[in-house]
Amino acid sequence: MVVWGEKSDGTDDVVVFTGTARWDGRHLTLARHESDFQLLDEWLDRLRPVRADLKATLLDSEYFLNVTIGNLPDGTDTRSYFDTGLKWPSTPNESSRDAD
Numbered sequence: 001m002v003v004w005g006e007k008s009d010g011t012d013d014v015v016v017f018t019g020t021a022r023w024d025g026r027h028l029t030l031a032r033h034e035s036d037f038q039l040l041d042e043w044l045d046r047l048r049p050v051r052a053d054l055k056a057t058l059l060d061s062e063y064f065l066n067v068t069i070g071n072l073p074d075g076t077d078t079r080s081y082f083d084t085g086l087k088w089p090s091t092p093n094e095s096s097r098d099a100d
Helices: 041-046
Strands: 002-006 012-016 020-023 028-031 036-038 066-068
Touching: none
Parallel strands: 002 066
Antiparallel strands: 002 012, 020 028, 028 036
16 A cells, blocks of 8 residues: 655655455454554555566555545544554654554
8 A cells, every 4th residue: 555645845745555465245444463454445446466577566566555644723523534554754764564
């Protein structure tokens, strides 16, 4: 999963989260060492095979999907948001690859 955000200076901040996709016949789940989460059905049409020239950049993933995030307004009730359990790396060099 390629997650796009924006830094305070307006430049892109991008993280690649890896895991193993598991299909149960109805839903696709991204199984990760830290936590699993079910991909939203409306995301499934965004799944794409990784081109050979992007394999290294996308941590040897076979498939990817793009997700864009943004900052929540102050006072937002977060109970209505989808919790993936994904944590943005705290340093630029911190890996988001799982030890699957």
